[in-house]
Amino acid sequence: MTRVIDRYQALVARGELREDAEQRCAAQRLDELADKLQAVPKRGSLLWRLTQAKPVPQRGVYIWGGVGRGKSMLMDLFYDTVKIERKRRVHFHEFMLEVHARLREVRKTEVSNPILPVAEALVGEARLLAFDEMVVNNSADAMIMSRLFTAMMERGLTVVATSNRAPKELYKDGLNREHFLPFIALIERDLDVLTLNGPVDYRLHRLGGMATWHTPLGEESTAAIREAFFRLTDYPPEDSAHVPSEDIEIPGGRTIHVPKSLKGVAVFSFKRLCAEARGAADYLAITRRYHTVIIAGIPRLGPENRNEAARFVTLIDALYEHKVKLLANAAAAPAELYEKGDGAFEFERTVSRLMEMQSESYLALGHGED
Numbered sequence: 001m002t003r004v005i006d007r008y009q010a011l012v013a014r015g016e017l018r019e020d021a022e023q024r025c026a027a028q029r030l031d032e033l034a035d036k037l038q039a040v041p042k043r044g045s046l047l048w049r050l051t052q053a054k055p056v057p058q059r060g061v062y063i064w065g066g067v068g069r070g071k072s073m074l075m076d077l078f079y080d081t082v083k084i085e086r087k088r089r090v091h092f093h094e095f096m097l098e099v100h101a102r103l104r105e106v107r108k109t110e111v112s113n114p115i116l117p118v119a120e121a122l123v124g125e126a127r128l129l130a131f132d133e134m135v136v137n138n139s140a141d142a143m144i145m146s147r148l149f150t151a152m153m154e155r156g157l158t159v160v161a162t163s164n165r166a167p168k169e170l171y172k173d174g175l176n177r178e179h180f181l182p183f184i185a186l187i188e189r190d191l192d193v194l195t196l197n198g199p200v201d202y203r204l205h206r207l208g209g210m211a212t213w214h215t216p217l218g219e220e221s222t223a224a225i226r227e228a229f230f231r232l233t234d235y236p237p238e239d240s241a242h243v244p245s246e247d248i249e250i251p252g253g254r255t256i257h258v259p260k261s262l263k264g265v266a267v268f269s270f271k272r273l274c275a276e277a278r279g280a281a282d283y284l285a286i287t288r289r290y291h292t293v294i295i296a297g298i299p300r301l302g303p304e305n306r307n308e309a310a311r312f313v314t315l316i317d318a319l320y321e322h323k324v325k326l327l328a329n330a331a332a333a334p335a336e337l338y339e340k341g342d343g344a345f346e347f348e349r350t351v352s353r354l355m356e357m358q359s360e361s362y363l364a365l366g367h368g369e370d
Helices: 004-013 021-038 046-051 071-081 092-107 115-125 139-154 181-190 202-207 219-233 237-242 270-275 280-289 303-321 348-356
Strands: 060-065 087-091 128-132 158-163 191-196 246-250 254-258 260-262 265-269 292-298 325-330
Touching: 004 021, 004 071, 021 060, 021 071, 021 158, 021 191, 060 071, 071 087, 071 128, 071 158, 087 092, 092 115, 092 128, 092 139, 092 246, 092 280, 115 139, 139 158, 139 181, 181 191, 219 237, 219 265, 219 292, 219 325, 246 280, 254 265, 254 280, 265 270, 270 292, 270 303, 280 303, 303 348
Parallel strands: 060 158, 060 191, 087 128, 128 158, 265 292, 292 325
Antiparallel strands: 246 254, 260 265
């Protein structure tokens, strides 16, 4: 049987990872959890019925640490290795959007406590929830998380999560944070909290000192951002025709198509992001979903494409505020994108941000860090 630690050691042996005691410890702990989850009889099986077994909530795992330290890599190994049917891996923000939608439907029935039927339904669908990049940045989520996760874990849910933040740092300085504190206590009581802060930032290491802003537009700059995508995601270039895509939900019932989406990295064209009718809500959804965004085909901007330029400014503000990494190919360097005409002065702040976003200090920040 394949184990997390075996696959981890194979990556070290091939030179794709450097030996790291914290990573090794996390791999071993994830193997222990996989063993316990797999030991439970399959739901609906004869043994399950004979023993009237119910899913037992196993002690979960919360892995936190700096950007590029291997959290998602270990999550990949664990999720692919654990052999149970009712498991689900989902980005945390996407999951909470789903929860709020379910709560709205249940409230229509005038149930006194809508969280309980939602918790029961979610646990009925999965007894393992694996969350990438747990981050809490709005009061609507914070207000319900303690009650929701307590109810789910009492009903047999096991949680594995990664985050850039230690539990005590979640939703720091947030509105009505006192309502969120019981959730922090729940994590520290019922999950093993593991730290990954090894010496190697694999995300920066994979870029290998590559530039993040490529000009001019053409085959060479397109090839550069394509190579960056494959380095960041470990996806084989020979399978480029099969890179996963997805549609992400925008508040209000709309969606935005992401033509390439893998391991927290998204690829968009400038036209899709800024030539279509997009707004702050669209860009906020992107910043919450992805730690890195690659934009292809940024043209020169000016009064003649004022609307596209205004959307681009809003997009860069959102990416910058949430410390999303940006790679792009463009018709010109940031300072030359919008050189003259009405709006050029206002664009200077965007130029400053684009320059900072190329710095090593910015690239070393964790997704969503203040």
